[in-house]
Amino acid sequence: MINKIIEVGYGKVNKVKIGDKLPLAFIGGPCAIESRDHAFMMAEAIGKICQRIGISWIYKSCYDKDCRSAPDSYHGLGVDDGLRILADIRDEFGIPVVSDFSDPAWATATGEVCDMVQVPAYLCRQTSILRAAALTKRPIHLKKGQFMSPWNMKNSVRKIEAAGNHQILLADRGTFFGYNMLVNDFTCFPIMAKTGYPVCFDGTHSIQMPTSMGNISGGQREFIPYLVRAAAACGINALFMEAHNDPDNAMSDANTVLNIKHLENVLGQAKAAHEFRLEMLEQFGEDNVHSEK
Amino acid sequence: MSIQKNNAILISEVMMPLDRMVVISETVIMKEALEKMGQSHLGIACIVDDKNILLGILTDGDIRRKLLKVQKPLSALLVDDALEHAIVLPMTTHSDMTLKAAIVLMGDKKIWDFPVVNSQGVLVGLLHLHPAVKALLGC
Numbered sequence: 001m002i003n004k005i006i007e008v009g010y011g012k013v014n015k016v017k018i019g020d021k022l023p024l025a026f027i028g029g030p031c032a033i034e035s036r037d038h039a040f041m042m043a044e045a046i047g048k049i050c051q052r053i054g055i056s057w058i059y060k061s062c063y064d065k066d067c068r069s070a071p072d073s074y075h076g077l078g079v080d081d082g083l084r085i086l087a088d089i090r091d092e093f094g095i096p097v098v099s100d101f102s103d104p105a106w107a108t109a110t111g112e113v114c115d116m117v118q119v120p121a122y123l124c125r126q127t128s129i130l131r132a133a134a135l136t137k138r139p140i141h142l143k144k145g146q147f148m149s150p151w152n153m154k155n156s157v158r159k160i161e162a163a164g165n166h167q168i169l170l171a172d173r174g175t176f177f178g179y180n181m182l183v184n185d186f187t188c189f190p191i192m193a194k195t196g197y198p199v200c201f202d203g204t205h206s207i208q209m210p211t212s213m214g215n216i217s218g219g220q221r222e223f224i225p226y227l228v229r230a231a232a233a234c235g236i237n238a239l240f241m242e243a244h245n246d247p248d249n250a251m252s253d254a255n256t257v258l259n260i261k262h263l264e265n266v267l268g269q270a271k272a273a274h275e276f277r278l279e280m281l282e283q284f285g286e287d288n289v290h291s292e293k
Numbered sequence: 294m295s296i297q298k299n300n301a302i303l304i305s306e307v308m309m310p311l312d313r314m315v316v317i318s319e320t321v322i323m324k325e326a327l328e329k330m331g332q333s334h335l336g337i338a339c340i341v342d343d344k345n346i347l348l349g350i351l352t353d354g355d356i357r358r359k360l361l362k363v364q365k366p367l368s369a370l371l372v373d374d375a376l377e378h379a380i381v382l383p384m385t386t387h388s389d390m391t392l393k394a395a396i397v398l399m400g401d402k403k404i405w406d407f408p409v410v411n412s413q414g415v416l417v418g419l420l421h422l423h424p425a426v427k428a429l430l431g432c
Contacts, residue, residue: 151369158320191369 004196006139006167008058008116009096016056016096018169018237019198021281024274025238026050026267027098027116027141027200029060032074032252033082042260043089046243049264055271058116059089059097060240065252066102067122070215074251079106083113090115098141104132111136121145121173121205124156134163141240143171143202146210150188157195170195171240172231173202180212184227186234190287198237203228203266205242208256219256221247225266232273235287239270299429304395305388307428308409308418316341316416319348319376326351326375337406339416340376347408347416349379385410388417396425 005019018025030042043059050057063082065075076082086097096115101107102123110117117136121143123129133140140160144153153170160168170192174182184206189199203224212218228239244250244257258266281287315329315338326338336353359378363370370378386395386407395407399422407420 149366149368151365151372154322154372 002196003193004166004198006169006198008098008139010115010138011090013090013094013096013115014056016058018200020237021278022237024055024232024236024271025058026055026270027058027060027238027240028243028263030244030252031062031242031250031257032065033061033063033077033085034074034251035077036085036088039085039089040092042243042245043093043095045245045260046263047093047095049260049267053264053268053271055267057095059086059093059095060099060118060242061086061097062099062118062252064102064106067120068252069211069217073216076252079109083109087113100141101133102129104128107132107136111138114138116141116169119143119156124148124153127159130156130159131163134160134165137165139167139169140165141169141171141200143173144175144188144192146174146176146182148175150185150191153192154195157197168195168197169200169238170197171200171202171238173205173240174208176210180209180218182206182208182210184231186231189231189234189236193235199235200238200240201228201231201236202240203231203270204240204253204256204258208253213255217253217255219253221256221258224258224262225269228266228270229273232270233277235277236274239267241266299431300391300393302392302428303388304386304390304392304407304409304420305418307392307425308388308420309424310418311416314339314419316345317375318343319374321375322371323373323375323378324371327356327371335406335419335421337408337419338375339408339419340379341416345416346414347383347385347410349376349381350383350406350408351375351379352406355380383408385414386420387411392420392425392429395420396422396429399425 003020007017009015033039063076098116100118100120101110116139118141124145172188177183193199207220207223209218242257243260243263245260247257247259315333338351340349405422409418
């Protein structure tokens with residue numbers, strides 16, 4: 001199996017390479033674009049942290065949150081305004097950006113601005129979304145649905161490949177455990193990595209308790225560092241976390257976003273765990289025990 | 294026709310053409326490979342690349358051994374590429390070999406099927422033991 005490396009970033013932004021034994025990459029930002037000022041403030045604050053830690057970063061924020069549980073939950077700024085802000089963040093900070101999209105009709109516009117397009121977990125097996133993502137020609141952040149086995153993600157990968165795109169990052173964001181609860185099975189990383197594509201851990205949505213609060217999702221933010229450390233030690237190529245300066249008042253995913261005051265702590269540990277894992281592989285050998293099966 | 298006379302029969306005269314055997318691409322998953330093998334009533338699938346070069350074979354025996362060895366859930370096994378569980382670099386033969394020599398070799402190696410390739414490794418057919426023996430016996 002060849003471990004593929006994807007490169008995120010076009011034009012004048014920093015290019016972020018993800019895969020194989022490259023340094024851990026970070027994908028993060030506020031869940032939703034709340035306003036231009038907030039998006040810029042978050043980009044500046046996260047950028048400084050990433051610079052201090054020395055980790056390459058892709059700014060993530062979404063212009064439309066189509067999977068809200070309540071009709072009056074914040075839905076987002078919309079395609080036009082949201083993408084304009086992301087484009088300006090690219091230009092201002094020189095960083096690649098990613099947003100998800102929930103409607104195939106939004107794919108082209110999303111791909112024209114964003115360096116990477118994201119397929120929401122709930123839509124990870126929708127052929128029309130996967131095909132639309134592929135046709136943007138951008139790298140695709142494909143999240144494993146909470147209802148999907150890691151081995152069945154290969155079917156979604158094949159749909160993307162069939163549309164001519166071979167730049168995929170596969171992410172785990174937890175798996176349904178009964179109702180309103182997620183668990184993480186970290187064997188998903190080597191299983192999804194068998195596709196040859198790099199893998200990512202979504203450290204903030206993994207602690208989500210889907211729609212556990214009646215008409216919004218709850219979450220146990222206190223467990224973020226534990227899962228992140230474990231995932232990095234298991235073997236990932238990228239870490240995804242949503243961060244906010246005021247989680248309790250975040251307009252989306254308030255119960256799961258990481259308070260930015262903890263970002264340096266968690267991200268620093270993730271980077272250290274990733275580096276230590278690579279050192280261990282170097283010293284003790286690769287993970288391919290019992291591969292003779 | 295005597296067996297003596299049939300000693301001169303070549304594999305090319307008896308082998309199954311590609312359209313009568315199970316030939317699958319390297320991205321075909323186990324579930325699809327098993328379906329095709331079941332439909333063909335053959336115990337072997339030949340896996341080829343896009344130039345029809347033989348990459349490996351998957352046989353009933355390989356699958357039986359895998360079922361006992363691989364402990365992953367059946368749903369995970371079924372979505373694996375068939376090539377992952379195949380015998381790579383299998384024994385092959387050429388179409389200009391005599392049928393008798395091939396059958397002797399199949400007996401020695403205890404195999405029922407012999408993929409037939411040309412000098413470039415391109416799959417051209419399959420020698421299956423039953424029609425091979427029938428041809429040798431002249432029936």
